[in-house]
Amino acid sequence: MSEMSGPLVVPSAGAAEIAFGVEHEIAPEDPITPPGRWMRENLFSSWSNGIQTVLFAAILIGILKWLLNLVFAEESDWASVATNIRLLFAYNYPVEQFVRVWVSLGTLLAAAGLSIAAWNLDLSFTLRKLGINTATGGGVLVLVGILTPGTAPSDVRAGMFVLGAILLVIGLAVLFGVKDPHRKRIPFEALLISVAGLVVAFVWLFPLGRYEFAGDEASYASGTINISTKGPWTVMMIVLVASFLVGKALGRVLPSGALKGVMAAFWVIGPAFLIFVVLRDPAFDWGYVWAVDVPMALGFALLGGGVLYFLTKPGLGELGRIIGAVLFGVAVFNWVAAFFGLYPMLQKGRISFMLLAVFAILAPTFAGERAARLRFATGWAVLVVVMHWLITAINTPSTLEIVAPPFLGGFILSVSIAYYVMLASFPLGILLALARTSKLPIFRVMSTVYIEILRGVPLITILFFFSIMLNLFLPGGMSISELAAIFTGYSLFSAAYMAENIRGGLQAIRRGQYEASDALGLTTVQRTMFIVLPQALRVTIPNLVGQAIATFKETSLVSIVGGFELVRIANQTIPNQPDYIGQNRPALLFISLVFWAFSYSMSRASRSLEQHLGVGTGR
Amino acid sequence: MSMSDANIALSAEMAARDNMITCRGVKKWFGDFQALTGVDLTVKDREVMVVLGPSGSGKSTLIRCINRLEVHQEGQIVVDGIELTNDLRNIDKIRSEVGMVFQQFNLFPHLTVLDNITLAPVWVRKKSKVEAEATAHELLERVGIPEQAAKYPGQLSGGQQQRVAIARSLAMEPKVMLFDEPTSALDPEMISEVLDVMKDLANGGMTMIVVTHEMGFAREVADRVVFMEAGNVVEINEPEAFFTNPVSDRTKLFLSQIL
Numbered sequence: 001m002s003e004m005s006g007p008l009v010v011p012s013a014g015a016a017e018i019a020f021g022v023e024h025e026i027a028p029e030d031p032i033t034p035p036g037r038w039m040r041e042n043l044f045s046s047w048s049n050g051i052q053t054v055l056f057a058a059i060l061i062g063i064l065k066w067l068l069n070l071v072f073a074e075e076s077d078w079a080s081v082a083t084n085i086r087l088l089f090a091y092n093y094p095v096e097q098f099v100r101v102w103v104s105l106g107t108l109l110a111a112a113g114l115s116i117a118a119w120n121l122d123l124s125f126t127l128r129k130l131g132i133n134t135a136t137g138g139g140v141l142v143l144v145g146i147l148t149p150g151t152a153p154s155d156v157r158a159g160m161f162v163l164g165a166i167l168l169v170i171g172l173a174v175l176f177g178v179k180d181p182h183r184k185r186i187p188f189e190a191l192l193i194s195v196a197g198l199v200v201a202f203v204w205l206f207p208l209g210r211y212e213f214a215g216d217e218a219s220y221a222s223g224t225i226n227i228s229t230k231g232p233w234t235v236m237m238i239v240l241v242a243s244f245l246v247g248k249a250l251g252r253v254l255p256s257g258a259l260k261g262v263m264a265a266f267w268v269i270g271p272a273f274l275i276f277v278v279l280r281d282p283a284f285d286w287g288y289v290w291a292v293d294v295p296m297a298l299g300f301a302l303l304g305g306g307v308l309y310f311l312t313k314p315g316l317g318e319l320g321r322i323i324g325a326v327l328f329g330v331a332v333f334n335w336v337a338a339f340f341g342l343y344p345m346l347q348k349g350r351i352s353f354m355l356l357a358v359f360a361i362l363a364p365t366f367a368g369e370r371a372a373r374l375r376f377a378t379g380w381a382v383l384v385v386v387m388h389w390l391i392t393a394i395n396t397p398s399t400l401e402i403v404a405p406p407f408l409g410g411f412i413l414s415v416s417i418a419y420y421v422m423l424a425s426f427p428l429g430i431l432l433a434l435a436r437t438s439k440l441p442i443f444r445v446m447s448t449v450y451i452e453i454l455r456g457v458p459l460i461t462i463l464f465f466f467s468i469m470l471n472l473f474l475p476g477g478m479s480i481s482e483l484a485a486i487f488t489g490y491s492l493f494s495a496a497y498m499a500e501n502i503r504g505g506l507q508a509i510r511r512g513q514y515e516a517s518d519a520l521g522l523t524t525v526q527r528t529m530f531i532v533l534p535q536a537l538r539v540t541i542p543n544l545v546g547q548a549i550a551t552f553k554e555t556s557l558v559s560i561v562g563g564f565e566l567v568r569i570a571n572q573t574i575p576n577q578p579d580y581i582g583q584n585r586p587a588l589l590f591i592s593l594v595f596w597a598f599s600y601s602m603s604r605a606s607r608s609l610e611q612h613l614g615v616g617t618g619r
Numbered sequence: 620m621s622m623s624d625a626n627i628a629l630s631a632e633m634a635a636r637d638n639m640i641t642c643r644g645v646k647k648w649f650g651d652f653q654a655l656t657g658v659d660l661t662v663k664d665r666e667v668m669v670v671l672g673p674s675g676s677g678k679s680t681l682i683r684c685i686n687r688l689e690v691h692q693e694g695q696i697v698v699d700g701i702e703l704t705n706d707l708r709n710i711d712k713i714r715s716e717v718g719m720v721f722q723q724f725n726l727f728p729h730l731t732v733l734d735n736i737t738l739a740p741v742w743v744r745k746k747s748k749v750e751a752e753a754t755a756h757e758l759l760e761r762v763g764i765p766e767q768a769a770k771y772p773g774q775l776s777g778g779q780q781q782r783v784a785i786a787r788s789l790a791m792e793p794k795v796m797l798f799d800e801p802t803s804a805l806d807p808e809m810i811s812e813v814l815d816v817m818k819d820l821a822n823g824g825m826t827m828i829v830v831t832h833e834m835g836f837a838r839e840v841a842d843r844v845v846f847m848e849a850g851n852v853v854e855i856n857e858p859e860a861f862f863t864n865p866v867s868d869r870t871k872l873f874l875s876q877i878l
């Protein structure tokens with residue numbers, strides 16, 4: 001006890017010394033408690049505590065035993081999962097075009113490596129943490145081996161014992177064999193390279209067996225997995241490691257923030273490109289593209305950029321506001337005209353015009369010196385060109401020859417939808433939250449009505465409504481694909497929840513922050529963007545990640561309106577294959593594991609993000 | 620009170636200066652509660668005015684009306700020739716000319732000290748980032764903490780935070796600075812470092828209105844001291860006369876309680 005309270009009684013002069021950067025002593029080692037003592041202190045400190053421990057252990061073991069019985073039940077044919085991995089991952093994506101999937105995955109991994117380097121995320125581990133995790137993992141594996149029923153193949157069971165014992169020994173050796181394990185860190189580079197190396201070694205050496213569909217028949221051969229799988233995975237791991245190292249090197253050369261900016265932009269538009277350009281492979285009609293699409297995009301980029309450059313001139317005053325209002329009026333009228341069929345205009349023209357109006361209205365906020373104005377105008381130009389390219393790509397027929405039409409399915413579909421639903425509902429949720437807390441009653445009422453209606457309706461209803469009915473309500477000449485309709489409906493639904501989460505964050509901001517901003521003369525928009533939202537969103541991170549996890553899991557509802565996502569494939573497609581009639585249990589267990597692994601990593605990532613952002617805010 | 624009353628206790632030199640702030644019959648209600656009951660007050664260019672008064676007498680309300688953090692319902696407030704009305708352009712103009720320092724500092728916790736100071740000059744004054752940062756470093760030097768630019772407010776002591784808050788206001792090159800009990804949230808040993816910065820400012824010719832309980836500061840720095848009670852000005856005088864020879868009974872009672 002006296003040891004523990006030691007740091008608390010240090011005289012305050014010591015604290016002052018530390019604050020002024022004077023050398024101070026290293027904190028004493030936090031000793032590793034031997035397992036026996038740890039158990040005595042934490043699990044069996046009293047009679048009632050001991051009884052609870054035993055009870056919970058019994059329940060946990062019971063659940064584990066039950067799960068293992070399910071997994072290794074005689075009627076569970078795990079070949080149904082092994083053979084159908086590709087189906088679960090990418091649904092019917094044509095095998096001869098699969099290089100596109102690998103290119104997409106590789107791009108994402110490269111971006112991940114670069115981003116980790118750009119944000120300088122410290123994902124290093126202490127040896128102590130590594131030791132504890134390894135030993136715990138090994139222990140659990142041995143326990144699983146003990147509880148595994150006799151129906152399991154004997155080599156699987158033996159494998160668990162061997163692997164579990166090895167991990168346990170390594171973990172304990174690290175914990176008790178190394179001096180000061182809590183102070184020695186494994187650098188992230190080393191961690192990344194070893195994980196990548198382990199994955200590569202696993203796919204090349206581990207005899208998982210070779211499962212595939214030959215023609216329509218499932219076939220199996222022993223040995224390591226197919227070269228068409230292990231080859232690409234090897235490349236993927238090399239890409240990941242290499243991109244991280246390249247990112248580190250770039251960070252030393254480029255001005256700080258440059259790589260971050262590029263990567264942030266990538267995470268917004270990159271995935272859409274991979275989906276609609278790489279995976280979908282649109283058959284562009286180049287004559288039309290050069291005659292219509294390119295001039296239109298460039299026109300908006302250059303003329304709009306010029307207008308915005310003018311509008312960001314400081315001290316434009318009334319004139320700027322009038323131009324903004326006029327542009328907004330025209331933009332709105334374009335849509336009205338579309339409903340009454342007054343004049344033809346490409347949809348992307350209407351969208352661009354609306355976006356330009358929004359930029360024009362924001363322009364006075366971003367007014368400043370030449371460099372700032374150029375940045376604003378360039379940002380607009382890049383955004384418009386990218387948007388036009390995307391819209392063109394989406395509206396161009398695909399070259400893919402797909403057996404059953406939706407070109408996205410399985411895991412890719414779930415992840416894509418969840419990702420872009422979150423991305424789209426984020427700005428919408430922010431706007432709704434701001435409107436709901438606004439001083440103007442009309443905004444408040446509109447936002448409240450929207451939020452309460454969408455939160456009061458089941459997601460399924462909304463998905464049905466959008467996938468089936470939306471096209472009936474759109475004016476003549478406009479139509480929207482089923483995927484886009486589902487995505488729109490889901491985003492609007494999600495935005496309502498997002499708004500409520502963000503509103504919680506907004507309420508956490510003290511009044512003094514508003515007063516200080518006002519006293520400095522910031523406009524309402526500036527106050528919101530630079531002071532209020534950054535603080536509110538930080539507070540909201542745990543809730544937002546919770547929502548992201550829910551959004552990801554609920555993509556399974558997409559199956560009901562025709563999407564081939566994981567649950568539908570596991571529960572309908574696989575059990576209907578001639579080789580695996582009725583086999584839905586292994587696939588359902590497998591996708592549960594996939595969902596869980598993904599959700600769990602998201603919540604872990606959120607925790608480190610919080611810590612990362614929490615640094616220095618002093619709260 | 621008439622206009623001449625509002626100018627009482629001014630030396631001839633001071634009376635000849637321009638009016639920086641003029642309040643005429645300012646009234647302010649919170650719901651049914653009247654917090655200001657018709658305040659008349661004139662602050663001259665480069666004058667330092669200290670506002671005293673018991674808790675709840677309306678000191679904060681008055682200075683918050685001067686930069687429109689609160690909206691007065693009746694009367695007139697003119698700052699540097701601009702009248703405060705509902706016209707947004709006037710409000711923006713006055714806010715960028717009137718700096719305010721709060722009891723609770725109100726620094727932006729998610730921004731570094733440097734960003735706290737440069738934010739408004741860049742986005743409101745439309746200065747270039749480079750220029751704004753150069754000014755910020757000069758100001759930090761002036762308030763005595765040049766080495767803290769890269770830190771976050773949460774990593775500073777209270778006194779340091781308040782000095783950053785002063786630097787943040789000064790970065791807007793205000794003509795008037797309002798202080799609402801700038802040292803009340805500070806530990807005793809940090810009070811003087813903030814008061815020293817304020818003294819420097821006063822000696823540099825800044826027009827200031829300071830709500831404070833620091834009587835030493837009032838005596839040493841103030842050109843005039845104002846005593847408020849129940850939403851109005853009870854007494855205005857030069858500090859020496861105010862402290863040694865108060866006129867109203869209410870002032871005498873107040874001084875006897877706190878001195």
Ligand SMILES: Nc1ncnc2c1ncn2[C@@H]1O[C@H](COP(=O)(O)OP(=O)(O)OP(=O)(O)O)[C@@H](O)[C@H]1O
Pocket residue numbers: 649652654672673674675676677678679680681
């Ligand atoms: N936002 C508000 N809503 C309602 N009443 C308020 C509000 N702000 C102030 N008041 C009331 O107005 C009166 C004057 O308040 P003010 O804060 O100006 O006093 P003060 O002189 O600054 O006091 P202190 O020395 O305690 O800071 C008080 O009675 C207070 O309760």
Ligand SMILES: [Mg+2]
Pocket residue numbers: 678679680799800
């Ligand atoms: Mg007060």
